[in-house]
Amino acid sequence: MSDIVFLAVSLAFFFVAVLYVYGCQSLKGGREDA
Amino acid sequence: MTLNGWLQIAVFFALLLLAAKPMGLYMVRVYERKKTWLDPVLGPVERLLYRLTGVDAETEMGWIEYGAAMLVFSCATLLLTYAIERLQHAIPLWNPQHLAAVEPYLAWNTAASFTTNTNWQSYVPEQTMSYLTQMVGLATHNFWSAATGMALAIAFIRGIARRESKKLGNFWVDLTRGTLWVLLPICIVYALALVSQGAIQNLKPYDTVTLVEPQTVTAPGADGKPVTTTVTTQTIAQGPLASQEAIKMLGTNGGGFMNANSSHPFENPTPFSNLLQMLSIFLIPAGLTVTLGRMVGSPKHGWAVFAAMAVLWFAGVATCYWAESQPNPLLHGVDQHVATAGPGQSLSSGGNMEGKEVRFGIANSALFATVTTDASCGAVNGMHDSFMPLGGMVPLANIMMGEIIFGGVGAGMYGMLIFVIVSVFIAGLMVGRTPEYLGKKVQAFDVQMSMLYVLIFPLVILGFAAVAVLIPAGLSSLSNHGPHGFTQILYAYTSAAGNNGSAFAGLNANTHWYNSTLGITMLVGRFLMIVPMLAVAGNLATKKIAPPSLGTFPVDSTLFTVLLVGVILIVGALTFFPALSLGPILEHLLLRSGISFS
Numbered sequence: 001m002s003d004i005v006f007l008a009v010s011l012a013f014f015f016v017a018v019l020y021v022y023g024c025q026s027l028k029g030g031r032e033d034a
Numbered sequence: 035m036t037l038n039g040w041l042q043i044a045v046f047f048a049l050l051l052l053a054a055k056p057m058g059l060y061m062v063r064v065y066e067r068k069k070t071w072l073d074p075v076l077g078p079v080e081r082l083l084y085r086l087t088g089v090d091a092e093t094e095m096g097w098i099e100y101g102a103a104m105l106v107f108s109c110a111t112l113l114l115t116y117a118i119e120r121l122q123h124a125i126p127l128w129n130p131q132h133l134a135a136v137e138p139y140l141a142w143n144t145a146a147s148f149t150t151n152t153n154w155q156s157y158v159p160e161q162t163m164s165y166l167t168q169m170v171g172l173a174t175h176n177f178w179s180a181a182t183g184m185a186l187a188i189a190f191i192r193g194i195a196r197r198e199s200k201k202l203g204n205f206w207v208d209l210t211r212g213t214l215w216v217l218l219p220i221c222i223v224y225a226l227a228l229v230s231q232g233a234i235q236n237l238k239p240y241d242t243v244t245l246v247e248p249q250t251v252t253a254p255g256a257d258g259k260p261v262t263t264t265v266t267t268q269t270i271a272q273g274p275l276a277s278q279e280a281i282k283m284l285g286t287n288g289g290g291f292m293n294a295n296s297s298h299p300f301e302n303p304t305p306f307s308n309l310l311q312m313l314s315i316f317l318i319p320a321g322l323t324v325t326l327g328r329m330v331g332s333p334k335h336g337w338a339v340f341a342a343m344a345v346l347w348f349a350g351v352a353t354c355y356w357a358e359s360q361p362n363p364l365l366h367g368v369d370q371h372v373a374t375a376g377p378g379q380s381l382s383s384g385g386n387m388e389g390k391e392v393r394f395g396i397a398n399s400a401l402f403a404t405v406t407t408d409a410s411c412g413a414v415n416g417m418h419d420s421f422m423p424l425g426g427m428v429p430l431a432n433i434m435m436g437e438i439i440f441g442g443v444g445a446g447m448y449g450m451l452i453f454v455i456v457s458v459f460i461a462g463l464m465v466g467r468t469p470e471y472l473g474k475k476v477q478a479f480d481v482q483m484s485m486l487y488v489l490i491f492p493l494v495i496l497g498f499a500a501v502a503v504l505i506p507a508g509l510s511s512l513s514n515h516g517p518h519g520f521t522q523i524l525y526a527y528t529s530a531a532g533n534n535g536s537a538f539a540g541l542n543a544n545t546h547w548y549n550s551t552l553g554i555t556m557l558v559g560r561f562l563m564i565v566p567m568l569a570v571a572g573n574l575a576t577k578k579i580a581p582p583s584l585g586t587f588p589v590d591s592t593l594f595t596v597l598l599v600g601v602i603l604i605v606g607a608l609t610f611f612p613a614l615s616l617g618p619i620l621e622h623l624l625l626r627s628g629i630s631f632s
Contacts, residue, residue, distance in 0.1 A: 002138035002139070003120060003138060005138075006138055006141075006142040007113065007116075009142070010109065010112055010113060010116070010142070011109070013557050013561075014105050014106075014108070014109040014561075017105050018102060018105055020562060020565050021098055021101050021102060021105075021565050021569075024486070024565055024566055024569045025098060025569065027479060027482055027483075028479045028569075028573065
């Protein structure tokens, strides 16, 4: 059971990290940015 | 402090200075895919790997793709290591001690630890990990996490160097070339050098020897009552140690094959091996400053960054050496100790030797502690918990500054470059002009991402430490109370977030609370800081390079080095000063007043 929990926690963390990549990218776009 | 001690520190720095340039120039050739003398051997291996994995080495990636590839790779290798740990008892290979499966919380903590280049160890390796796990699960991660850090640093440098490009390189190619051309060849020679000094390298079962002098030990029995036994034999752990030791230091990983880490005579047998180990921690990070200078077309800028790192390194080692050279005030002058040591003498003459190896002494213990925490290594040759309060504060403060004093392999360079961005931004604000870095305008997005990088670090450390000092699960495994106990908790989260991995010791972190929260801290401290860093790199790469003007702040000057050091100290020191005040600084003041805590 613990193995499944840790598998889920690991996958969830990296999924959030990928979303975070796109979150950072979405902050870009001000008129001063090249 | 002695002249001999200072000379040893000076020799260390002179050797580092000599090694930095050739190492840096070699890495330029490796990552720019220029010809090297290892190509005839490694070129076919590289091409075979790309063919087997389907990597198109000629296709470059933007920052999002580069970051996604790094995350996917790290996730896969974390799960692989977790699986190996959990299944080690069932794999009929290299487990002569028949060690059981690693418990799930500990296995996950360790997998996260080695994936993030932290190598925090909540376990006793020689009693927990089979040779297979050590080699396939952990040592391979030492290569992968180090090569990942180097690849990310090179990607950042490309972002600075390139103009109007959306590409930062190919993650898979950078990972492969860093492993094959840089880490592996050095480690092969390095491991043999360690063997020449007495480090072991075998797959034998552990030895059992008869003690020359049997020892009488009293310990609580099953019913809690003291039981006295006579111990006549000792088990001496064996294993493929030298090969793991080499990458442990060169890759600034720090996870020991033995629990005693680099204070164990099999890991670090002689003063010469100790010197090699300290140099190898800084070798690649120092070389990367030269790589930076060459790749961005301003070698002097690389040396200016090197100078900033060197100044901070010296400040740390001088403070630590001074603090450890002071006698413990609780021992100094105490009658029974004077009587034991002889008339007119103190047991602590020469300084604080508690927790240090006699064969390394105070100077080399202070230097090792400084180097291992300037970088994200975390290997130890003495117990930081036993340092004097201000001596122990130096390793802690080094990590708190973000491990950018030469720093982790790759991680130190990209962390330092974030501080460079912040520094030129501040310089721009001072003169009222748009800040520029090597001809590129530093704009809102770059500063937002840089500050995100800077703020995540204290947020995760102070957040978890604050919770841990309030709940029984956080307090139950402390060995000391008062400010020293607080420092143990603060150090654990700082070490995890900084991906350092050294332990202050004294805190039993092999609990469900610490295994899970420290695991999360390590992942956040690695990956949620890498992403904004890559975003800055990707954004810088797209910009034009403007010619320097009168308003351009020169980043190859002494003034730049001074400003950079100032920004690092202000950001690092002020962020954590309140926490340090409650820990080592308070302990120092209380100790001077004769107050200590059990």
